[in-house]
Amino acid sequence: MTVYVDIVIGFNFTLNFLILCCVERISGIGSRKFGRIASAFLGGLYSVFMFDNRFYYFYSLPAKLIVSLAMIMVCFPFKGNFLKLLLYFYITAFAFSGAAAFASNFSGVLKVKNGMFYWENSIWVILA
Numbered sequence: 001m002t003v004y005v006d007i008v009i010g011f012n013f014t015l016n017f018l019i020l021c022c023v024e025r026i027s028g029i030g031s032r033k034f035g036r037i038a039s040a041f042l043g044g045l046y047s048v049f050m051f052d053n054r055f056y057y058f059y060s061l062p063a064k065l066i067v068s069l070a071m072i073m074v075c076f077p078f079k080g081n082f083l084k085l086l087l088y089f090y091i092t093a094f095a096f097s098g099a100a101a102f103a104s105n106f107s108g109v110l111k112v113k114n115g116m117f118y119w120e121n122s123i124w125v126i127l128a
Helices: 005-027 033-049 053-059 061-075 082-107 123-127
Strands: 110-113 116-119
Touching (some): 005 061, 005 082, 033 053, 033 061, 053 061
Antiparallel strands (some): 110 116
16 A cells, blocks of 8 residues: 555645634634644644554544644634634534545545545546
């Protein structure tokens, strides 16, 4: 199995950015674009560790909570209730995961490893 790091980071960056935009919209709390980009990039970097079994501690619930809280704090610094924003983040992420699982079942293109969605083919092959 070949997994390209740039594709994993790019795919997860895009999904995290969209999730953070939804959280911003749902919560009504504004954020800076740079904050969303930095937070989404942090989530994209975290996703890379999910493919390497040497970093097994990143699979744990406390690690996932710490990373998602860090993402919220980077995106929404000193704004609002962090637990409420974290709840919106998880509800939105679960909705996105459900949509990805649905797409995965019908397309056969998306794969899952350690709870992370990825695809083995190039994005250009998928779009063609």
